[in-house]
Amino acid sequence: MKMDTKAIIERAIEIHRTNIKRINDGIWSHPEPAWKEKTAHDLVCDYFESLGPDYKVTRHAYNIETSFLIQATYIPPVASSSSEASCINPPTIAFNAEYDALAKILVEGSNPPEYKPGHACGHNLICSASVAAFIATWEALRAWNFPGTVKLIGTPAEEGGGGKIKLLRAGAYIGVDACLMAHPGPPFSDPNVLSVAFTRSTASQKVIAEFVGVSAHAGMAPWLGRNALDACITSYTNVSALRQQLHPSTRVAGIITHGGTAANIIPDYARAEYTIRATKKKDLEDLCKKITVYHLPEISDDPGSASDQGNVSYSVPAMQAAFQIMSESVNHTPDFMRAAGTEDAFNRALNVAKGLAGAGLNVLTNATIRKAVKDAYDRDITEKAQAHIRDYSTELPSRDRIAQMLESSIPHLRPTYEAGVVSTHEAIGALMAADAFPF
Template identity: 35%
Template sequence: MKETYLAINDTSNGLLSNDTAKETPTTRGTSKLLAEGELATARETVSAIIDELDAKLHDLNKTIHSHPETAYQEVFAHQTLTDFLGSQGFTVTPHTYGLDTSFEAEIGSGGRLIIYCAEYDALPNIGHACGHNLIATASVAAFIGAAKAALKLGIAGRIRILGTPAEEGGGGKAKLIDAGAFKDEIAAAIMAHPVPSHSYQDGYTGLAGFKLIASHKLRVEFRGKSAHAGSEPWNGVNALDAAVAAYNGVSMLRQQIHPDERVHGVIEHGGTVPNVITDYTRMNWNVRSPTVQRADALLVRVKDCFEAAAKATGCTLNYIHSPTYADLRANKTLCQTYVEEMAQVGEKVKVMEYKPATASTDMGNVSYTVPSFHGGFAIPAPEDVTGHHPRFAEAAGTDAAHEAAIKCAKGMAMLGLRVLMDPEIASNARRDFEQFD
């Protein structure tokens, strides 16, 4: 992979070029423990960089929010984000790893490598109801804050931002893993997700140790035989009956699954007109369980429902599998470091939630590949609203939500810098990853 670097040598704002940063005698990365003064300087620098860009970041956020695009169709967001990073002096590689709407930018050479993951896809019909506009904004701000601070302060290491399309069901990060986007020795992959503020109690405004469950994603096709529904229905094989039988079978199965498991699906194609026997139907299903192993076992039971429906109706059955989402593993060292940094910007963040939420993300796959951080930050939302709701899409476009994303960005920027600056944090994060229980 070709390395790209930020080429800045502007003495008016104190930034150093990448080469200068490598040669300066103040280069960090070898000290065992960091003096509090060094951390304070880094925090002040990151905060100043992000604050100076806040108005432009706000425009970026609103622009993406107002142009929602679904999985692998994020053409506008891809262009908007790459243009923004280019305007800040970064060399950006578009269309990376064989995905048209992925991108990458990087500064530094040698030392440890950290990656900020940016999501920016939306949900069909209800827009940014998972707040990926905020994820993109926070990750871009964190990357710029960490990168420019590293150059200014002479902090050794590499800092990368990776555009990760199609989190909403498309498995973008799983495909990026397969394509080699995470093949390097990576000290930490970092991102955070907005969550409605009423999800947190006791004064908490965020969660570091976000845990989510595994999810199999698949489409199911039933094929039958068309016939006139009025004059000769006996000559048809009804694929709609197969889909309905499959749905009802799964509905009965739900009574016998564990409370922390989920199976849910929709009929995407159910036929055309009522006076023709339907010869083709397609369903879209998620099969979720706390671990991939349990999800595998549940998937076998769910497929029994599909196969029974096909046999009962005489239809043929075909599966179209999407990438499986692994359960999201929380790294204790990265979580604790993030909590410390969020306290510095006045936010009370919970270190760990031991009971996983019954949702899924392809960042789970990353957490099985490299040491990873996937936090949650609170945004104001109505009491009866959570993610994947039209009113959460509205909440994700508010000024208050942007303010929360910017605070999160400062915490993530410092989390990344501390992984680069402090070998003990990097070592402990690697240990937590390798010895995860």
């Protein structure tokens, strides 16, 4: 008789609670920005290596210095008669663990203002929830004598670095039946809601505008100068005026990051940075064209901070749940950073981990649910592909054309696609995730 699922999950998390808290606090107290998450990487890898051979630990996974892969596969010594999965090719789920910090959070009370890295988006809690869910799912598989593979993927550089996009291109999600994670936020408007199962992210793009002028002394010979800051401010004002005509589903936010070095010197260099968001990629590109002109620097290849879990959802069935922590401010603020380091926030992350583990187990152990998830993903990707085709006035590519595009953008996927392991839906989704579709 199978043990109660909830009891197995809760017991597994409670056994590892102290060590997960140590990882959580270590990440929060040593905030590391994108691509520099060495402490976080080592904390997680060291712990799973200490647990013995059940967990296969790969440091610096996928040729990414601060990524890791922890994998556990259970094959029953004697296959269960009620097993719905093949022991030869067991189902696979993955939990994404984020752990990068924001690079610049205001040090409160500092004058002049000082900034330092900080976990003002709660990625320490994301990591803790995924670690706990991963362990609990693995323990439940063993308790049930049920075949399956569980992965914990270390996903660095979510904050503006597009870490999951690099992982997608490296093949980290090939063969994954579902990918799960959860993200903290401030309290919901309804006090009775503690968490939500699914969230929707937007397409996001960073635009950097640089202006180069001619320096001159503002008091002695200003007519010799060409004021880069004036040009920067004029463009900023024009972008601000554009907001009046923007659709409610789009967003443009910007700051001036450099405006000169001395008040009596006409600036010869100025710099502005914008984040542009839209619910559809085509709308994002159209909006970027309105804001940029031909002689500005090229737009960054990587999406901004909306969430690169959205890219993963194009490649495999994926979810990002949301849970509240008790902060009086929104994410990316000093108050949220403080809240993310509290015992209460950690407890909430572990509670969410129980739900993630339960959802993951449903996918692993129930073929009907697994098929429903896959069918829903296929329908969704088909609809997205058709929308892209309409938006770009193109046609659905042939199978040979898809193979060619995989070869040029995600070459490791081509053999599995041609062998039929990766479906056309999955191939198109992967191409969209890697920004290689439409053609």
